[in-house]
Amino acid sequence: MSASGAPPSASPRGGVKYGRLLKPAVFILCLLPLVWLAWRGFTDDLGANPIEAVIRFLGDWALRFLLIALAVTPVRIMTRRNEVARLRRMLGLFAFAYVVLHMLAYIGLDQVFDFHAIWRDVVKRIYITVGMSAFAMLTPLAVTSTDRMVRRLGGRNWRRLHRLAYLAGVAAVIHYILMVKAGYVQPGIYALILGLLLGVRVINAWRQNLSTTFASAIAAPK
Amino acid sequence: MLIRIVKASAVRSSEITPKALYLDRRRFITGAGAIAGSLATGTRMAHAALAPPPGVNTRLSPITEGYRKLGDKDELSSYKAVTGYNNFYEFGTDKSDPAENAHTLTTKPWTVKVDGLCAKPGTLDLDDFLKSYPLEERIYRHRCVEGWSMVFPWVGFSLGDVVKRFEPLGSAKYVQFETLLRPSEMPGQRSSLILPWPYVEGLRLDEAMNPLATLAVGLYGEVLPNQNGAPIRLVLPWKYGFKSIKSIVRVTFTETQPKNTWQVYAPSEYGFYSNVNPTVDHPRWSQATERRIGEFLRRKTLMFNGYAEEVGQLYTGMDLVQNF
Numbered sequence: 001m002s003a004s005g006a007p008p009s010a011s012p013r014g015g016v017k018y019g020r021l022l023k024p025a026v027f028i029l030c031l032l033p034l035v036w037l038a039w040r041g042f043t044d045d046l047g048a049n050p051i052e053a054v055i056r057f058l059g060d061w062a063l064r065f066l067l068i069a070l071a072v073t074p075v076r077i078m079t080r081r082n083e084v085a086r087l088r089r090m091l092g093l094f095a096f097a098y099v100v101l102h103m104l105a106y107i108g109l110d111q112v113f114d115f116h117a118i119w120r121d122v123v124k125r126i127y128i129t130v131g132m133s134a135f136a137m138l139t140p141l142a143v144t145s146t147d148r149m150v151r152r153l154g155g156r157n158w159r160r161l162h163r164l165a166y167l168a169g170v171a172a173v174i175h176y177i178l179m180v181k182a183g184y185v186q187p188g189i190y191a192l193i194l195g196l197l198l199g200v201r202v203i204n205a206w207r208q209n210l211s212t213t214f215a216s217a218i219a220a221p222k
Numbered sequence: 223m224l225i226r227i228v229k230a231s232a233v234r235s236s237e238i239t240p241k242a243l244y245l246d247r248r249r250f251i252t253g254a255g256a257i258a259g260s261l262a263t264g265t266r267m268a269h270a271a272l273a274p275p276p277g278v279n280t281r282l283s284p285i286t287e288g289y290r291k292l293g294d295k296d297e298l299s300s301y302k303a304v305t306g307y308n309n310f311y312e313f314g315t316d317k318s319d320p321a322e323n324a325h326t327l328t329t330k331p332w333t334v335k336v337d338g339l340c341a342k343p344g345t346l347d348l349d350d351f352l353k354s355y356p357l358e359e360r361i362y363r364h365r366c367v368e369g370w371s372m373v374f375p376w377v378g379f380s381l382g383d384v385v386k387r388f389e390p391l392g393s394a395k396y397v398q399f400e401t402l403l404r405p406s407e408m409p410g411q412r413s414s415l416i417l418p419w420p421y422v423e424g425l426r427l428d429e430a431m432n433p434l435a436t437l438a439v440g441l442y443g444e445v446l447p448n449q450n451g452a453p454i455r456l457v458l459p460w461k462y463g464f465k466s467i468k469s470i471v472r473v474t475f476t477e478t479q480p481k482n483t484w485q486v487y488a489p490s491e492y493g494f495y496s497n498v499n500p501t502v503d504h505p506r507w508s509q510a511t512e513r514r515i516g517e518f519l520r521r522k523t524l525m526f527n528g529y530a531e532e533v534g535q536l537y538t539g540m541d542l543v544q545n546f
Contacts, residue, residue: 047306047307047317047318048300048302048303048306048307048317048515048516049307049317049370049513049515051513051518052370052513110520112518112519112520120508121508124503124508125506125507125508126506127506178506179506181315181368182311182315182416182417182487182488183311183315183413183415183416183417184415185413185415
């Protein structure tokens with residue numbers, strides 16, 4: 001479970017105990033949507049079109065987790081609480097898990113493993129093309145999420161590869177927008193959040209850039 | 223005739239249908255004549271009994287048996303499904319929104335304004351107006367442009383009979399319909415981001431005169447539930463569902479083709495005709511198959527939703543790809 005081999009955080013407020021509980025608590029929280037879905041299934045609360053309801057539910061949560069995982073770094077930057085970074089991998093993997101479930105529901109429940117029809121959809125239906133490409137982008141990120149893979153790739157390459165997550169986020173929001181018939185308020189909200197999350201990074205990078213140039217300008221001999 | 227080869231591994235509808243519904247449906251289908259007829263023609267007449275009223279709304283009577291030709295695999299959709307899962311954006315964009323929000327709609331008194339190119343325009347009080355039309359139960363398939371379908375037992379009468387009464391002039395080529403605009407009772411109308419309100423639909427006059435075209439005031443033997451378009455709506459079973467405009471307050475006879483709301487909203491995706499057509503896809507999704515609500519496997523969509531025999535002649539010689 002330890003992400004970087006760092007010692008358990010001993011923050012002045014929460015202490016070691018808080019640091020140890022954070023991950024398991026978030027893990028359980030991340031499973032709650034699935035529990036809720038199962039409950040709705042058992043109590044026949046999925047409406048007249050349960051297949052569509054399951055696909056939409058999993059898709060909604062896949063997108064939400066993707067945005068939550070993408071929120072880790074902005075939250076760290078803005079709150080200066082570095083311990084949240086330890087959640088990033090887990091949240092990213094949950095996002096991937098929900099994406100996989102969402103896709104499996106489409107393949108297995110909606111299309112009943114008719115791969116011929118699925119391939120036609122992927123090629124012809126732009127929203128499915130875009131959705132599948134988001135999955136394709138997230139797969140290498142999940143595969144390279146282990147400590148070993150980070151070491152094998154080297155931090156620099158690993159970070160470069162994992163910037164794909166931004167593109168996957170954009171693809172996921174576009175996938176949603178393209179699917180909607182009318183009433184773009186909901187997907188618009190997701191687009192806005194994604195824009196903010198990416199915006200924080202851009203501004204932060206720009207500020208760092210500025211301060212390093214500034215620092216080197218000061219340090220430079222006259 | 224549609225020959226459907228069911229794989230042994232396929233889930234049978236009896237395995238996924240609640241028992242109460244299943245038994246109800248048995249009652250509905252039986253009748254040796256109907257079965258013999260279906261073997262011969264691939265369609266069958268639904269059993270003589272009218273759809274059982276669920277006791278939710280005021281019962282309508284008398285009702286006689288109207289059109290009820292169904293395919294081999296067609297069964298009435300459950301009351302819960304037909305009243306709990308539909309689109310009526312005036313009450314929200316989720317398919318459960320109409321059932322949740324439409325109770326706020328006041329349907330009495332209700333007037334319908336008739337204007338445009340006709341000899342007898344005017345404003346009608348719906349209750350008075352309805353007295354002159356005997357009610358029929360008409361059982362139709364309903365295919366949504368989104369790719370799902372159901373079977374509805376509507377109660378109503380022919381649109382054509384009503385059109386004739388207003389005596390459209392020779393110059394009238396089309397008839398346009400308008401839904402109530404009342405944001406205080408229709409929360410979806412408070413946002414112009416959803417659709418341009420009020421909702422407008424239209425038909426060619428000869429389409430409106432087709433015997434299948436129905437003005438519905440009831441469902442399952444009872445007064446039409448608000449979420450299904452009370453107090454009066456169109457039902458056009460050979461067209462995608464959005465053509466069947468709900469809660470009508472205005473009928474206008476025109477010389478030029480009306481601009482229907484969805485066509486205005488997305489002209490490349492929704493046309494004026496919007497006939498069910500498995501060979502013409504929506505730009506973003508296929509129309510070749512559909513999910514019948516309550517079934518697991520998708521089924522093939524039929525040309526004109528299976529009503530080619532009744533309405534095909536309206537479109538002879540027309541390019542249905544151009545006129546989608």
